[in-house]
Structure formats: C-alpha cells, structure tokens
Amino acid sequence: xxxxxxxxxxxxxxxxxxxxxxxxxxxxxxxxxxxxxxxxxxxxxxxxxxxxxxxxxxxxxxxxxxxxxxxxxxxxxxxxxxxxxxxxxxxxxxxxxxxxxxxxxxxxxxxxxxxxxxxxxxxxxxxxxxxxxxxxxxxxxxxxxxxxxxxxxxxxxxxxxxxxxxxxxxxxxxxxxxxxxxxxxxxxxxxxxxxxxxxxxxxxxxxxxxxxxxxxxxxxxxxxxxxxxxxxxxxxxxxxxxxxxxxxxxxxxxxxxxxxxxxxxxxxxxxxxxxxxxxxxxxxxxxxxxxxxxxxxxxxxxxxxxxxxxxxxxxxxxxxxxxxxxxxxxxxxxxxxxxxxxxxxxxxxxxxxxxxxxxxxxxxxxxxxxxxxxxxxxxxxxxxxxxxxxxxxxxxxxxxxxxxxxxxxxxxxxxxxxxxxxxxxxxxxxxxxxxxxxxxxxxxxxxxxxxxxxxxxxxxxxxxxxxxxxxxxxxxxxxxxxxxxxxxxxxxxxxxxxxxxxxxxxxxxxxxxxxxxxxxxxxxxxxxxxxxxxxxxxxxxxxxxxxxxxxxxxxxxxxxxxxxxxxxxxxxxxxxxxxxxxxxxxxxxxxxxxxxxxxxxxxxxxxxxxxxxxxxxxxxxxxxxxxxxxxxxxxxxxxxxxxxxxxxxxxxxxxxxxxxxxxxxxxxxxxxxxxxxxxxxxxxxxxxxxxxxxxxxxxxxxxxxxxxxxxxxxxxxxxxxxxxxxxxxxxxxxxxxxxxxxxxxxxxxxxxxxxxxxxxxxxxxxxxxxxxxxxxxxxxxxxxxxxxxxxxxxxxxxxxxxxxxxxxxxxxxxxxxxxxxxxxxxxxxxxxxxxxxxxxxxxxxxxxxxxxxxxxxxxxxxxxxxxxxxxxxxxxxxxx
Amino acid sequence: xxxxxxxxxxxxxxxxxxxxxxxxxxxxxxxxxxxxxxxxxxxxxxxxxxxxxxxxxxxxxxxxxxxxxxxxxxxxxxxxxxxxxxxxxxxxxxxxxxxxxxxxxxxxx
Numbered sequence: 001x002x003x004x005x006x007x008x009x010x011x012x013x014x015x016x017x018x019x020x021x022x023x024x025x026x027x028x029x030x031x032x033x034x035x036x037x038x039x040x041x042x043x044x045x046x047x048x049x050x051x052x053x054x055x056x057x058x059x060x061x062x063x064x065x066x067x068x069x070x071x072x073x074x075x076x077x078x079x080x081x082x083x084x085x086x087x088x089x090x091x092x093x094x095x096x097x098x099x100x101x102x103x104x105x106x107x108x109x110x111x112x113x114x115x116x117x118x119x120x121x122x123x124x125x126x127x128x129x130x131x132x133x134x135x136x137x138x139x140x141x142x143x144x145x146x147x148x149x150x151x152x153x154x155x156x157x158x159x160x161x162x163x164x165x166x167x168x169x170x171x172x173x174x175x176x177x178x179x180x181x182x183x184x185x186x187x188x189x190x191x192x193x194x195x196x197x198x199x200x201x202x203x204x205x206x207x208x209x210x211x212x213x214x215x216x217x218x219x220x221x222x223x224x225x226x227x228x229x230x231x232x233x234x235x236x237x238x239x240x241x242x243x244x245x246x247x248x249x250x251x252x253x254x255x256x257x258x259x260x261x262x263x264x265x266x267x268x269x270x271x272x273x274x275x276x277x278x279x280x281x282x283x284x285x286x287x288x289x290x291x292x293x294x295x296x297x298x299x300x301x302x303x304x305x306x307x308x309x310x311x312x313x314x315x316x317x318x319x320x321x322x323x324x325x326x327x328x329x330x331x332x333x334x335x336x337x338x339x340x341x342x343x344x345x346x347x348x349x350x351x352x353x354x355x356x357x358x359x360x361x362x363x364x365x366x367x368x369x370x371x372x373x374x375x376x377x378x379x380x381x382x383x384x385x386x387x388x389x390x391x392x393x394x395x396x397x398x399x400x401x402x403x404x405x406x407x408x409x410x411x412x413x414x415x416x417x418x419x420x421x422x423x424x425x426x427x428x429x430x431x432x433x434x435x436x437x438x439x440x441x442x443x444x445x446x447x448x449x450x451x452x453x454x455x456x457x458x459x460x461x462x463x464x465x466x467x468x469x470x471x472x473x474x475x476x477x478x479x480x481x482x483x484x485x486x487x488x489x490x491x492x493x494x495x496x497x498x499x500x501x502x503x504x505x506x507x508x509x510x511x512x513x514x515x516x517x518x519x520x521x522x523x524x525x526x527x528x529x530x531x532x533x534x535x536x537x538x539x540x541x542x543x544x545x546x547x548x549x550x551x552x553x554x555x556x557x558x559x560x561x562x563x564x565x566x567x568x569x570x571x572x573x574x575x576x577x578x579x580x581x582x583x584x585x586x587x588x589x590x591x592x593x594x595x596x597x598x599x600x601x602x603x604x605x606x607x608x609x610x611x612x613x614x615x616x617x618x619x620x621x622x623x624x625x626x627x628x629x630x631x632x633x634x635x636x637x638x639x640x641x642x643x644x645x646x647x648x649x650x651x652x653x654x655x656x657x658x659x660x661x662x663x664x665x666x667x668x669x670x671x672x673x674x675x676x677x678x679x680x681x682x683x684x685x686x687x688x689x690x691x692x693x694x695x696x697x698x699x700x701x702x703x704x705x706x707x708x709x710x711x712x713x714x715x716x717x718x719x720x721x722x723x724x725x726x727x728x729x730x731x732x733x734x735x736x737x738x739x740x741x742x743x744x745x746x747x748x749x750x751x752x753x754x755x756x757x758x759x760x761x762x763x764x765x766x767x768x769x770x771x772x773x774x775x776x777x778x779x780x781x782x783x784x785x786x787x788x789x790x791x792x793x794x795x796x797x798x799x800x801x802x803x804x805x806x807x808x809x810x811x812x813x814x815x816x817x818x819x820x821x822x823x824x825x826x827x828x829x830x831x832x833x834x835x836x837x838x839x840x841x842x843x844x845x846x847x848x849x850x851x852x853x854x855x856x857x858x859x860x861x862x863x864x865x866x867x868x869x870x871x872x873x874x875x876x877x878x879x880x
Numbered sequence: 881x882x883x884x885x886x887x888x889x890x891x892x893x894x895x896x897x898x899x900x901x902x903x904x905x906x907x908x909x910x911x912x913x914x915x916x917x918x919x920x921x922x923x924x925x926x927x928x929x930x931x932x933x934x935x936x937x938x939x940x941x942x943x944x945x946x947x948x949x950x951x952x953x954x955x956x957x958x959x960x961x962x963x964x965x966x967x968x969x970x971x972x973x974x975x976x977x978x979x980x981x982x983x984x985x986x987x988x989x
Contacts, residue, residue: 006940009937009940027956030906030907030908031908058927062927067930070931070935070937071934071938
C-alpha cells in the first residue's frame with residue numbers, strides 16, 4: 001500500500017508540477033504569516049515583523065529547493081530538461097546529427113539483423129516437448145573419435161533394449177517416395193522411422209494416430225500440408241488408402257500444421273511418414289537414432305552407459321562393431337551445430353562494425369566538444385557540477401543512440417527479407433530460418449534496446465569525460481589529438497580484422513571453385529527421373545525404361561553424350577553399403593554403390609585408369625561386374641591390382657509375407673573390371689571416398705539422374721529432352737533440372753553467403769574508417785591553420801606541410817594495422833570451418849589487406865593534407 | 881532560558897511523527913507544539929521542518945490534507961498513515977533502547 005501512495009505522489013510531482021509548487025508556496029506563506037502575527041503581537045511594525053519572520057524561517061527559496069529535492073523526481077526532471085535541450089542542440093547541427101545517427105543506425109541495424117538470424121537459427125528452442133531432453137545417438141570410431149552419421153538396424157535394436165538411460169528411442173532415415181496411381185504422380189519427401197518417433201518428440205497427430213509396433217509395413221502418416229494440398233483436407237481420410245511407389249498404404253494419421261522434423265540437419269520437411277524397413281545387416285548403417293533421456297539421468301550418465309553397450313557389442317560383433325563407440329549429442333546442438341558457430345562469428349563481425357561506428361561517433365562528439373568549450377565553461381561558471389554536465393552530454397549521446405537504434409531496427413526490418421532470400425537453400429541456415437521464422441520479436445527488441453544503451457555508453461563516455469575535463473593549458477588539445485589518433489588506430493585494427501576475414505573467405509571460395517571435381521562440369525545438363533508404380537516394379541522394367549530413354553536422348557541433335565547414375569556428384573548424397581572381400585581371411589569393406597549407364601564415365605569426362613569400361617553387353621544375364629574408383633582401389637587393394645578380383649555384395653529384394661512385404665538381402669559375386677578416377681561425390685570440399693559402379697542393367701534402380709553433355713547452351717534443350725522422356729512414358733515426372741555448373745554453385749552457396757555478409761561488413765568498416773581518418777585529418781588541419789600559416793610565411797614548402805599533417809595520422813595508422821594483424825591472427829581461426837585450402841593466417845591475404853587499408857587511409861589523409869598546402873598564409877594568420 | 885538544543889537529523893522525524901500522532905497539524909502547529917511540550921528546550925529549525933515534512937510524506941509515513949485553520953485560513957495539515965504509525969512505534973522503541981543504553985554508559989563511567 002505504501003508504494004502506491006509513494007508513486008501517486010511522485011507522479012503528481014511530475015505531472016501536476018505547477019499545482020504542487022503552488023501548494024508549497026502557500027504552505028510556506030501560511031508559516032510566514034503566523035510568524036508575522038507573532039512578531040506583530042510583540043509590537044513590531046508590519047515591515048519589521050515581515051523581515052524578522054523571513055530571517056527566522058531562513059531563505060524561502062532554499063527551503064523550497066530542499067523540499068523539491070525530497071520529491072525524488074528531480075533526476076527525472078533534469079533528465080527531461082536535458083532531453084529537451086539535447087534535442088535542440090541536435091536540431092541545431094542537422095549535418096552532425098544525420099551523420100552520427102546514420103553511422104549508429106548502420107552499426108545497430110547490422111547487429112539486429114544478424115542477431116535475428118542467430119535467434120532464428122540457434123536461440124529459439126526446437127518445437128518439440130522438452131527439447132532439451134532429446135538426444136541424437138550415433139556411432140563413433142573410437143580410434144579417430146570420428147563421428148558416423150548413422151547406425152544399423154540391429155545395432156539400434158541392441159542400443160534400445162540394453163539401455164536404461166533413455167525413456168524412448170527411435171530411428172529414422174529419409175526416403176523419397178512417389179505418390180502414384182493418381183492423375184498427377186508426384187515425388188514426395190518422406191521419412192521412414194521406427195514406431196514411436198512422434199510420441200518421443202511429444203507430438204500428437206492432428207488426426208488419427210502414429211504407427212505402433214503391431215502395424216504392418218503399409219501404413220502412412222501425412223503432413224498437414226500434404227493433406228491439404230493433395231487430399232483437400234478430407235476429414236475422413238483416416239483409414240483410406242493412398243498409393244506410394246505403387247503400393248497401397250493405409251492412412252493412419254495427419255500431423256499438425258508446421259510440424260517439422262528434417263531427416264538431416266538441413267533439407268526439406270518430409271511430407272509422408274512410413275515405418276522403416278528393417279535391414280538385418282549389422283554393417284548396414286542407414287538409421288539416425290534419437291532418444292529421450294529418462295528423468296534424472298544426465299548426459300554424462302547416458303554417455304557412460306552407451307559406451308558400455310558399445311563395448312559389449314564390439315566384443316560380440318567384431319566384424320562390424322569393432323572400434324566403435326557411441327556418442328550422444330543434444331538434439332538442439334545437433335541440429336544447429338554447423339551453423340551456430342557461423343552465426344556467432346557473423347555476430348562478432350557485425351559487432352566490430354558497431355564498434356567502428358561508435359568510434360566514429362565518439363570522435364565526432366570529441367570535435368563537437370571542442371566547439372562547445374565556451375558553453376561548458378559558462379555552465380561551470382554558473383555552478384553546474386562536472387557530473388551534471390557529463391549527465392547532460394550523455395543524455396545527448398543517448399538521444400543519438402536511441403535514434404540510431406530506432407533507425408537501425410527499421411533498417412534491419414527492411415533488409416531482413418533481403419538477408420532471408422540470400423540464405424542459401426540446402427543449408428541448415430535455410431532449414432532453421434524457414435522453420436523457426438525470421439522476425440523481429442521481443443528478444444530481438446530487447447537486444448536492440450540494450451545495444452542502443454551500450455552504444456550510448458561507448459559513444460558518449462569518453463567525449464563527455466574529455467570535454468568536461470578542466471582545461472589547464474593548450475596541452476589539453478594535444479592530448480585530445482592523441483585520443484583521436486588512438487581511436488583511429490583502434491578503428492583501423494578492427495577494419496583490418498574484418499577485411500582479413502573477408503579476404504580469407506574470398507580466397508577460399510576461389511580455391512574451392514578451382515577444385516578439380518574429377519570431371520568436366522561445363523555444358524552438362526542434369527535431371528532426376530524416379531519411376532513409380534506397379535509398371536516399374538521389376539528390375540527388368542526399370543532397366544528397360546532407362547535403356548529406351550538413354551537411346552532416345554543420344555540421338556538428339558546437339559547432345560554429345562548421355563549417361564545416368566543413381567546419385568549425382570556434388571549432391572552430398574551417397575549410400576554406403578557393406579561388401580566382403582573373400583580370401584583366406586575375408587575382409588569387410590564399405591563403399592558407395594552406384595548404378596550407372598555404361599556411357600556415364602565418358603559423358604562426365606571421368607578417366608578410365610585401368611581395365612575396361614562397363615559395356616552394354618554387361619546385362620542381367622551375364623555375370624555381375626563393377627568398376628571401382630581410385631580411392632576404393634587404394635583403400636582395399638593398396639598393393640595389388642583390383643581388376644579381375646571378386647568381391648561379395650548383397651542384393652536387396654522384396655519378400656512378401658502375410659504381414660506385408662519387407663526387404664531381404666542375398667549375397668552375390670561381383671568381378672571388378674576397371675578403375676576410374678575419383679570425383680567429388682559428396683561435395684567440393686569433401687575428399688573422395690570408395691565408390692563402386694555397376695551397370696544399371698545389372699543393378700537396377702527406379703531412380704536415376706540423367707546427365708547430358710551438350711554441344712550448345714544446355715537449357716535450350718530442356719523441352720526436347722522432356723518430350724523424348726515422355727515418349728517412353730508420359731507419366732514420369734522429370735525433376736531437379738539443373739546444369740552441373742549450378743550444382744557447383746549450390747555447393748559453394750553457404751560459403752558465399754558467409755562471404756557476402758562478412759564482405760558487406762568489411763566494406764562498411766572500410767568506408768567508416770576512411771571517413772573517420774579523413775574527418776580527423778581535416779579537423780587537425782583546421783586546428784593548425786594558424787600554425788600552418790606561420791610556417792608557410794616563414795618559408796615552409798607545400799610538401800613539408802603535407803608531410804607534417806599526414807605524418808601525424810600515419811603513425812596511428814601503422815599502429816592500427818599492426819594491432820589489426822595481431823588480432824586477426826588470433827581471430828580468423830574462428831572462420832576455419834569455412835576456409836578451404838587457405839590457412840587462417842594466410843600471409844598473402846594479410847599483406848593484401850594491409851596494402852588496401854593503407855591505400856584507402858593514405859587517400860583519406862592525403863586530401864586534407866593537400867588542402868593544407870593550399871592555405872594562403874595571410875588568411876591562415878588571421879584565422880582564429 | 882538556555883539556548884535551545886539543535887536537533888540531530890532523525891530525531892526531527894521522530895518528534896514530528898509523535899507530535900501529529902494525536903491529531904493532524906500544520907507545519908506551524910508542529911513547530912509550536914514541539915516547543916511547548918519540550919518546555920521550550922527543543923526548537924525545530926524552521927528551515928529544516930518543511931523539507932523533513934516533505935520527506936516523510938514522500939516516504940509514505942504521513943499524509944497531507946488541506947483544511948481550514950483559525951481565521952478560516954487554508955493550511956496544509958499532516959496526519960500519520962497506518963504505515964507511519966507502525967514506523968513511529970518502531971522508532972520510539974529504538975529511541976528508548978538507545979537512550980537507556982546511553983544512560984547506562986553515563987551512569988557507570
């Protein structure tokens with residue numbers, strides 16, 4: 001109750017000030033009159049009694065002032081007064097105000113934009129129930145501590161059954177599925193999972209239920225979006241059938257809108273969810289495993305328990321599980337681990353921009369302070385304390401920072417769509433931004449306010465302290481000169497770090513785009529064809545389709561050559577399968593298996609190193625043959641020629657039982673007939689891994705990517721190519737039509753994105769630094785105009801004057817660059833994840849950046865220095 | 881009459897609160913009452929009286945109300961708030977303890 005009373009009084013003092021003042025006057029007058037009455041009664045005259053009363057009471061105005069102090073709102077009052085005064089001051093110097101506010105807006109706006117990115121990518125919790133208890137589990141190679149992405153079905157089952165640290169566990173993998181037997185067949189992004197994934201995430205389907213362990217294989221859950229798009233939001237869809245890959249599947253449930261669970265860190269949101277098909281091979285790693293920690297169990301306890309399980313499994317299955325541990329990682333960290341650091345690095349970079357902006361404005365305020373010496377002297381003379389003046393100057397900085405912050409937030413708001421559109425697809429940035437949304441929310445708002453206050457302090461404290469320092473002699477202005485110089489040095493150092501970062505990124509990008517991918521990328525048109533439906537249920541039918549398509553495309557004019565492969569290089573996908581090398585001591589090996597057309601290597605320009613190519617004669621009726629890449633040959637036959645050797649591979653086939661159909665695997669002999677050169681299958685920056693290629697006629701696939709080497713510009717061929725494919729079968733969707741150069745460009749997209757942002761920041765930094773150096777140079781020259789006049793009158797030549805003026809700042813410039821080199825050496829390693837074939841301390845980049853900064857700075861120094869030499873001695877001498 | 885004793889800060893508050901505990905009074909009245917009750921020994925400096933009243937009001941111990949005084953003149957009357965009454969009891973107890981303690985020290989030494 002007391003505080004209500006207190007606040008009512010304060011508000012009254014603030015907003016009904018005249019009334020409160022009047023009451024105070026009246027109260028004191030009453031007291032005076034009483035005193036006077038007393039005095040009159042003692043026999044004084046009216047005049048005398050009045051003076052006596054005033055004497056007795058003491059100074060009425062002082063009492064009033066003391067009473068006002070008791071109201072405890074005088075800070076607010078004087079602050080409001082300062083705000084009004086500050087606004088007048090800023091309005092009087094529109095040029096200064098505009099430059100300062102714009103500079104701060106650039107700094108704050110950039111920070112707000114990048115912080116929104118960080119917020120979307122990594123600060124907001126994942127949209128699942130208690131996401132902090134969700135963990136990804138994956139095998140690691142104990143020797144190298146290298147994490148593997150996925151586990152096998154038998155291993156997953158053992159993990160699940162033997163562990164107590166987890167309440168639940170589920171395994172999943174991505175599985176594109178064709179929606180078939182409809183007028184418009186469509187390829188859908190799908191997710192296969194073991195039962196219970198949704199319960200584990202704490203997600204309840206909007207309609208129906210998720211599949212359980214007793215459901216057969218042919219059930220499906222639909223995403224809300226797919227349900228709306230393809231089934232018109234049919235409320236009675238539960239229990240109905242849809243066709244996936246030509247199989248009839250019963251719809252069990254529909255998920256809520258915006259449910260998003262990407263199978264990878266990045267990638268499209270799956271639209272269909274089906275039960276996983278168990279693969280009994282323990283060496284077949286294809287499942288990602290997620291678990292929910294049991295209550296009271298710590299991450300460390302879970303890790304310890306899982307390592308015990310891993311050791312048991314390694315003992316029991318040395319062929320596949322030897323040297324394998326199990327690691328756990330919080331889902332939140334797993335999802336953003338590769339971008340969180342990037343977001344922080346970007347925030348760090350843009351924080352440098354803000355520091356530079358603040359330095360600029362601080363310097364501006366310093367020169368302002370010099371011109372306001374008179375005003376401050378007068379204020380001091382009439383009794384203002386130093387703290388009062390500092391408070392007033394800081395209020396002005398706060399106004400600047402506040403306006404800068406508001407404009408910065410507006411800037412961020414306008415540029416966010418630009419940044420969002422620059423976020424490259426196929427990166428976790430994109431997925432998270434797409435998923436979590438990218439917006440100015442309350443977190444961002446609080447960040448903006450805090451940032452503005454911080455900038456106010458950064459901008460205002462030093463100038464306020466300097467300006468109010470009692471000037472003792474002209475030495476003060478010299479010291480101010482030193483402070484300005486130091487600020488320049490600071491700014492140059494910060495700019496150096498940003499420019500070095502941008503330089504390193506640029507060099508990596510160039511190096512990355514120069515990587516020998518192992519094939520010729522120019523004029524290669526690529527597209528995906530996925531066969532669906534009963535029509536293509538058998539290997540023969542699939543092979544027949546692709547055979548006809550290839551033949552037709554070969555005969556197209558301006559098509560030089562046509563090939564096909566399951567997964568294109570540079571698309572970050574390849575499936576690793578196990579194989580066995582027979583002998584007295586059979587060995588297990590792993591390689592990516594590819595079905596290709598015999599012409600694939602020639603079309604791509606991949607060289608045959610040994611043996612023979614695949615031939616059209618290698619058919620379903622002839623013995624199974626394969627070609628290995630150089631990496632596979634070197635890894636498994638380091639001192640032998642693998643050509644002519646046999647390995648054992650496992651072919652999958654569908655077994656139909658009463659409960660539904662499932663995949664089974666049967667071993668088969670394969671003879672290696674040739675070796676081809678390595679290509680960058682997984683990405684530009686990923687070193688090649690073992691790969692095995694088989695003819696699509698012997699190792700059929702319903703999904704192939706076609707590659708066409710064209711004689712002319714590839715895009716013009718698209719309509720003709722589609723027409724030829726549809727002549728074979730008009731129902732087949734042709735998707736992902738791209739040129740190989742585009743794929744290369746997508747590969748570099750994430751680095752390019754980071755480079756663009758850091759490049760923008762570095763450019764802003766460079767411009768701000770140049771403006772600053774120029775400004776300080778001009779200011780210094782103005783201050784020394786008188787001196788320059790004398791020197792020139794005494795016969796100094798223009799060049800000498802120029803060196804004198806320039807030299808003053810050159811020293812700080814050099815110090816700044818040296819400090820920049822030192823800081824960059826320490827900081828650029830944060831970029832290491834984005835650097836390719838460039839060391840974080842690449843000397844050439846550092847030298848180039850130093851030269852660039854020097855050139856820009858010298859220009860900024862030169863202009864005012866040059867102007868100094870043009871000074872007319874007579875004018876300069878009169879200048880005061 | 882000996883020179884009135886100057887009052888240390890804090891004791892003024894206590895005296896004011898005690899004085900208006902009986903009935904609401906205006907500033908003049910408070911000063912007069914303190915002088916009378918203390919038999920002219922204690923005199924509140926009139927220059928510090930009003931800031932003290934305003935401070936007590938801002939702290940929520942007392943509440944001001946305009947009312948009519950003699951000759952029908954308007955004056956600002958101060959009265960204790962419930963919180964102020966509690967505060968007064970507490971301060972009185974403190975004062976008693978303090979003065980007893982000082983008395984003890986003076987007696988024994």
